[in-house]
Amino acid sequence: MSSSIPTLDAQALLAQVRALGEVGSGAPGDGRTRIALTDADRAGRDLLVQWMRELGLDVRVDRIGNIFGVLHAATHEGDRQPLMIGSHIDTVRNAGALDGCYGVLSGLAVARAWRAAGLAPSRAIVVAAFTNEEGVRFQPDMMGSLVYAGGMALQAALDVVGIDGVRLGDELARIAYAGELEPGAIAPLEYLELHIEQGPILEAEGQSIGVVENLQGISWQKITVHGTANHAGTTPLRLRHDAGYAAAAVVAFLREHVAAPSGGTTLATVGSLRFEPDVINVIARKATFTVDLRDPDEQRLQAAERRLGDFLVELAQREGVEIETERLARYEPVVFDAGLAAEIEAAAVRLGYASRRMTSGAGHDAQMMARIAPAAMIFVPSRAGISHNPREHTDDAQLVQGAQVLLEVVRRRLANVQGEGRLC
Amino acid sequence: MSSSIPTLDAQALLAQVRALGEVGSGAPGDGRTRIALTDADRAGRDLLVQWMRELGLDVRVDRIGNIFGVLHAATHEGDRQPLMIGSHIDTVRNAGALDGCYGVLSGLAVARAWRAAGLAPSRAIVVAAFTNEEGVRFQPDMMGSLVYAGGMALQAALDVVGIDGVRLGDELARIAYAGELEPGAIAPLEYLELHIEQGPILEAEGQSIGVVENLQGISWQKITVHGTANHAGTTPLRLRHDAGYAAAAVVAFLREHVAAPSGGTTLATVGSLRFEPDVINVIARKATFTVDLRDPDEQRLQAAERRLGDFLVELAQREGVEIETERLARYEPVVFDAGLAAEIEAAAVRLGYASRRMTSGAGHDAQMMARIAPAAMIFVPSRAGISHNPREHTDDAQLVQGAQVLLEVVRRRLANVQGEGRLC
Known part of the structure; x- marks a missing residue:
């Protein structure tokens, strides 16, 4: 059966979201765990590829393991101007079912709409699932799209060693997703990504759709303070080199002197902090913590990094401690394509x-793909802003609305191109 | 062979310190581990009891496992006025050889001096090794002397369950140190304790002997901040309830508004601090930390506790977090006996x-024994102030000096009593 207008099959989309969410699921309440290039990730990939094949998509896998399902255009010319819809299906530990998967499966829903209408699109529609977006096991995160966009050398990515000591390239081969396509070979004319917000703003304001026009710059550092362990009861203040106090002073500084005065543009978070030896009556010898700084403006992000750096120098001198910093990740802010955002x-x-x-x-x-193509994102609400957690939730109706917007945008972007044709 | 003046056998003392230090020793560099009422603690106790018997001491064990080696006086009257020299031989994990053991073995050295002189003392000399001073496995610490001094009911102590889930009384019976003596039965007329400083002051000032005239009050609390986990990149400052920031603010407050303004009398330490989930891009849902407050003056210690408490109330309201506090230990300051300190x-x-x-x-x-007898302590230097660590060190010559002072004090305290006699 076919209709002449590509139409969303909402039930098919929701059913696939649920089915993929079962893969790698743990005990009730634990969510699912499909960390990149594990057996569970392979099982999720296998299911996705099976669904792509059922839709008659041309499945291609590149050398970093990115999976592409191509719905070919009616014309050769249209095939050379693909519109790519992508995201990822790897997860953090104990994840929700939506992060990434919702975007990829909505891409499939768009392809399905054309299939069901019996139409070949005027331009190819490529549904992409990028490798290792979460970066739980292998650093950096967003690796598949970064390599695809030319931001990281393929060989360097394959040689990355994970937190479990194994090499990424070896794991990719083991799970049989080391493909032959060169990363970047399918050059999208435009790129779209539909995603849950992972923040509280849409819900708090009662909005259904986020038109994402830019993406914050991100600066991640790991900071290690080396002090001197000593007895808490016998070491006078003047003889202390307390790594724990120094770390706490940085946390307070970031909040009070970096984030708060920015009027909301700069976000600063210390999510991880550990003391050694971590004993009640021993002054900490060592404190290790992370700093996550974000700002949509590169100049302001750099200013925040400088203020932190200056404070660390002053603090090290004042407390007689040594402070090491290590850059874990650094992405400049991204401005998405204004035309796509307007669409x-x-x-x-x-x-x-x-x-x-x-x-x-x-x-x-999408921030990586924005390096090689006009790109934009669509957000739907996340209940209470929760993600990376089994309690991640978006109502079915909201998921359907997001996919409807995606389909509508794709229809519009393909409508200005000649060459849509009835499938044989 | 005998001489008429009790004289220290320095080599015998140092040899026993080394021999006891071998019991429970681990890999090179790991120190020794004889946590209270473990098999290793039993092995240390057995060695101590053997040495007491070799000196002809009357070995008594009380119902909480405290060990006493009694060198009886020449007269019945002298036996009723014992001078007790005590400390402990249990250790923390990976301890040095000196903490506690040095004091107990110096007590044996004093008894040995009388034995070698062929003299019975004018008053009984009792060498005590108290159970579970360190409090690593069973809380509270200083338990044996606390029970002995009547500060904790025997049955309550026996019913304490350790961090490994076992009952103290059961472990005491298992290692065969559940004695029959009632705690407190041997009532000392005076109590002396020789100990390493465990702080840097004597070394920093080039002093050999610390005359300990008082002991700080100690207040230990565990504080738990309950916030809300959220995404570090998407949660605006106004919607954050960051348990990690709140914990850091307390650490900074203690240093900047409690310890620093006290002019050195109040010490404040946060030695243990943990975040949950402890992930770089997740605002901490929970932070758990300890607070160690000390002051030699009870009023100032209470004031420090009040300032902390007031700040917690203010912080919980400001940050929208819940803060729980749990008292782990609380000891008032102790003023030691002025006469003994002068001696x-x-x-x-x-x-x-x-x-x-x-x-x-x-x-x-000594702080527990000060509840039932005039008490004082003698300190010797700790290199770099380090203790509770395999690198704990005091030079042999300094150890001998401390023991000489102890012996000299005991000689003086016994000299004003009639009744010293030649042993048969």
């Missing part, structure tokens, strides 16, 4: 969904 | 050792 906003208006323009606080494959 | 100082002067009066920063069995 997303217009689609939401036509569909009658309340929307707002916004900045993505999290990193996404 | 220690005079002994150091006579022996030509540089000494200074000082406050004990750490807790010791």
